[in-house]
Amino acid sequence: MKNFKQTLGISLLLVAGLVFVAADHIDAPAVQGGTSDITDFYAFQGENTDNMVFVANLQGLLSPSATASATFDENVMIEFNIDNTGDNIEDLVIQAIPRNGKMYVIGPVAPSSPGLASVINANSINDVIFVDVTTYGSEAKVATKNGTSVFAGPRDDPFFMDFAQYSEIIAGNASGFNNPGSDTFAGTNVMSVVVEVPKAMIGGTGTINTWVESKRKQ
């Protein structure tokens, strides 16, 4: 048993270079702490079970005092990607771009080309649904058009984990989690974009593969 513990401890030390920062919060040097840093992604059936909900959270670990002044970056597009043919290449995208206090949402629509570069996939305002970005401390503002609902603004970070204790384990300072644990993300906020669409718009049946991207205007 002692050997096993030593082996485990050494194994954990070996990966101490893997700085585990929960979910996707501040996951990589180029984006961490910036306005394009995705903290989390959710996809789940809506209250109306004919609908699917997509959630992208950005700019994690906002204290209440920092949240009032937090904004979406007008140069950063948030893009939900949907593959409904099983090849892990997006067949549809939902694009969200903030401008002048509003979030403009386009799609689901086929991208002009898949991959790392995106352009706007709409021809006119008729292809766009927009909503006032909800300000800190006010009721959630929601816009609905053609069965699609959108929200953008600060929310409580829905992620929960004892990240502090995980860090202690990885650092070799602890042999396991505490019980009860302590939620490192308690009392912190994120900037959220929530889009609910009819399932019929994204394939209707079967399984989709989905992921979210942040993309900066060049």
Place this chain on the structure above:
Amino acid sequence: MKSIKLISGCLLSALLLFSCSTNNVPTNGDGIYNNPNLSGTYMQEDQMGRPAVNTVFVSSSSKDGFNTTVPSNQSAAFQSMFETNLLALSPAYANGGLNALGQDAAAFTGLLATDVLNVSLEGTTTFFDGTNILTGRALADDVITVELLLIFGGEDFSENPTLSNDNVNENDKPFLASFPYLASPW
């Protein structure tokens, strides 16, 4: 009289169009190329499918590269790194050990290296609820404990019990039953 007509015309226009300024009358291209101009080329900086994948399985020097590799290319580029890091992190896969999905280290990291969320359009959407597995990700899903169990818990979730549950089981605020579902900020 003429000015009255102009003013009332303007008021009528205001009622119909919310403004006399033609700048605010939507025209083709509005919201895309003007009022506002959203056009341009947007280049990828971050991406995410399943929770914690980049942070746990990608080595420090490759994290930015992982974020800018399209999912269809991720497995070929990163599966072997994932497997090496998984074996270094957890003793549960040593000597042919499996996880509760019956996967060895190669199979498990083969799944994770393509960082997309698999979501069912037919019924329950959850990361894992005791019955359904990887059919989505709901707000209340305890995804970290699920991942810890799959990393450390072995064939029946019983191995390394002090490492396979962080004992934080729910969010610090209740979620909403209706759109936008996430709780109001602190």
